[in-house]
Amino acid sequence: MLWIELTRKLSENLKEPFELEFVWRQQHELSKLDWLNLMREEISEEDETTLKAIADRLAKDEPPQYIIGWEDFAGLRFKVDERVLIPRPETEELVQMILEENPHQEALSVLDIGTGSGAIAISLAKACPSWKLTASDLSESALELAGENAKANQVQLELVCSDVLDDIAGSFDLIISNPPYISPDDRDEVDASVQKFEPDSALYAENDGYAIYEKIAQQAPQHLDEAGRLYMEIGYKQGERLKAIFETAFPEKEVSVIKDSFGKDRMLKVC
Known part of the structure; x- marks a missing residue:
């Protein structure tokens, strides 16, 4: 399966369709161009499992910032989790x-x-x-x-x-x-x-x-x-x-x- 096929399928169940892209790009430090190029490739079994797990967390309303573990604020990066x-x-x-x-x-x-x-x-x-x-x-x-x-x-x-x-x-x-x-x-x-x-x-x-x-x-x-x-x-x-x-x-x-x-x-x- 191509990345784009799985990404579209998983994003259909999300309130914000670009959250899955956002989390994956941040976790892997990908540019928008990197992401677009990735969409044309075959997805590996390992990445498919990981992407589905992220989509499942997002579908359960977990904030993307908690999944990636940080948020940018005033030009700085802050670690965030359910404590704050x-x-x-x-x-x-x-x-x-x-x-x-x-x-x-x-x-x-x-x-x-x-x-x-x-x-x-x-x-x-x-x-x-x-x-x-x-x-x-x-x-x-x-x-x-x-x-x-x-x-x-x-x-x-x-x-x-x-x-x-x-x-x-x-x-x-x-x-x-x-x-x-x-x-x-x-x-x-x-x-x-x-x-x-x-x-x-x-x-x-x-x-x-x-x-x-x-x-x-x-x-x-x-x-x-x-x-x-x-x-x-x-x-x-x-x-x-x-x-x-x-x-x-x-x-x-x-x-x-x-x-x-x-x-x-x-x-x-x-x-």
Whole structure:
């Protein structure tokens, strides 16, 4: 059987027909031209077995990033698996905004709450070597993976196991967080692959998705320097309520809701 025949047959059962191509190309470091040339060849029994196994995993909604074992984010590569949320493009916009608005050469102290794979903290540390990054998470296994990613990307992080700021000492110039913000009642709105494979603790929060934000609002004023800034990713329906919450927590600061490239409320800034 030719590669193209088997690939077409297996892709018919997938929600995203190009996922099979994506996984195989990434695993074998093939260019698009390499893949097109491969399609004209006879497939070996070994490759047929492997390709069918990948297609089976994809058909069961396993994310391609977990199958290949990594995701690119902000120009860097991060190992990902079921211990952590897969970094999203909208979070890259948060990182970009932080880098645009803060001096790279100053020795800023920065805290990333709920670091997961370490994508935010590591990206900032890579771009700004003079910044001192602390990355916290409630999950020990997530922190273990963040440590692996920091080493792979050759940056230094202080890793702290903490429920929000419960076990965080000191104050910071920047506090950043992309916390869980989906209401458990909205679980059915989440893609099947996310529901089945990505960690619930990184997705869902009590009190209609506001619980972690409320805890940050309660604790952050004691840990943010007087001239410090707070940056967070938010759900697209949460901007108005979160603006009110953080205006109460930081009455002397300006609270802004920022839209993403699709025009949706996606980030909140306190400065």
